[in-house]
Amino acid sequence: MKQPFAILTFLCAASVSLAESPIPKPAESWSYLENGLLRIGVDQSRGAGIGFLALSEDNRNLLNHHDTGRFIQQSYYGNKDGSMWAKKPWCYNPVQGGSYKGEQSKILAFRKTDKELYAKIEPLHWANAKTCPEAIMQEWITLEGPVAKVRMRMDFTGETQERATHQEMPAMFVDFDLPHLVFEKEGKLVRHVPVFLGNGVGPQKITYETGWLAYVDDKDFGIGICTPGTKNAVNYRHRGNGKTGPTGSACSYVAPIRTLKLTKGEAVDYEFYLTIGSLDEIRARFEKLGKNP
Numbered sequence: 001m002k003q004p005f006a007i008l009t010f011l012c013a014a015s016v017s018l019a020e021s022p023i024p025k026p027a028e029s030w031s032y033l034e035n036g037l038l039r040i041g042v043d044q045s046r047g048a049g050i051g052f053l054a055l056s057e058d059n060r061n062l063l064n065h066h067d068t069g070r071f072i073q074q075s076y077y078g079n080k081d082g083s084m085w086a087k088k089p090w091c092y093n094p095v096q097g098g099s100y101k102g103e104q105s106k107i108l109a110f111r112k113t114d115k116e117l118y119a120k121i122e123p124l125h126w127a128n129a130k131t132c133p134e135a136i137m138q139e140w141i142t143l144e145g146p147v148a149k150v151r152m153r154m155d156f157t158g159e160t161q162e163r164a165t166h167q168e169m170p171a172m173f174v175d176f177d178l179p180h181l182v183f184e185k186e187g188k189l190v191r192h193v194p195v196f197l198g199n200g201v202g203p204q205k206i207t208y209e210t211g212w213l214a215y216v217d218d219k220d221f222g223i224g225i226c227t228p229g230t231k232n233a234v235n236y237r238h239r240g241n242g243k244t245g246p247t248g249s250a251c252s253y254v255a256p257i258r259t260l261k262l263t264k265g266e267a268v269d270y271e272f273y274l275t276i277g278s279l280d281e282i283r284a285r286f287e288k289l290g291k292n293p
Contacts, residue, residue, distance in 0.1 A: 048119035078161030134158030176250035
């Protein structure tokens with residue numbers, strides 16, 4: 001029997017390879033929340049996945065949304081179910097944004113106010129594009145100064161998935177021009193060098209201690225994510241065709257992970273935080289969250 005990490009490694013590696021195949025994309029439909037410091041945006045055409053995060057002052061988007069799988073979004077893994085992704089055996093995999101071919105998930109409800117973005121989504125199975133009404137997803141986004149607070153919830157009413165696997169909490173795809181992955185371990189800052197996918201190399205697992213990770217550039221400026229209570233993550237870099245930026249096929253990836261199985265009648269419900277700034281600013285903001293959750 002395969003270990004949970006092996007499953008996630010295969011899934012992540014496969015999803016990135018989509019960047020090299022033409023995928024039909026629906027007309028984008030973006031909604032934004034802004035407070036003068038930070039601007040965050042979701043694409044309603046792809047399950048209200050988070051695909052935009054920038055400082056208000058320069059509006060440079062540090063996230064990557066090259067394809068349906070690249071958003072900061074909910075995606076869960078379960079049993080092998082006979083589905084096929086590009087002629088490869090797949091597993092149960094409801095995805096907020098839609099299928100690998102670009103079919104759209106259904107937005108059941110969407111609300112935007114000056115303070116909050118909210119969406120309720122009926123996801124699609126990544127491999128076969130079947131609707132997944134047994135895995136209804138919700139998303140709440142607010143801005144608190146220079147930090148975005150996001151709550152994700154998936155209510156599972158399907159049959160219990162016997163396979164426990166690593167679940168992304170969540171996945172984060174960022175601009176390839178942010179190459180350095182930084183986190184804290186044993187009381188020290190670690191500057192990790194992510195692996196590049198290809199030639200049999202898959203995502204790499206890391207452990208960290210304070211709940212946050214950041215991708216930064218050579219000047220230590222970049223984007224941070226904090227999922228309280230997580231101590232493991234997977235990461236990689238993907239060169240793609242060399243094009244960087246929000247829509248480029250090149251990207252940097254990291255995902256805090258927890259191991260669990262999808263159980264009938266239970267919900268997966270968690271919060272995470274996003275911010276942009278210098279490494280010192282990112283670290284200080286997340287340390288403050290730890291003291292005042």
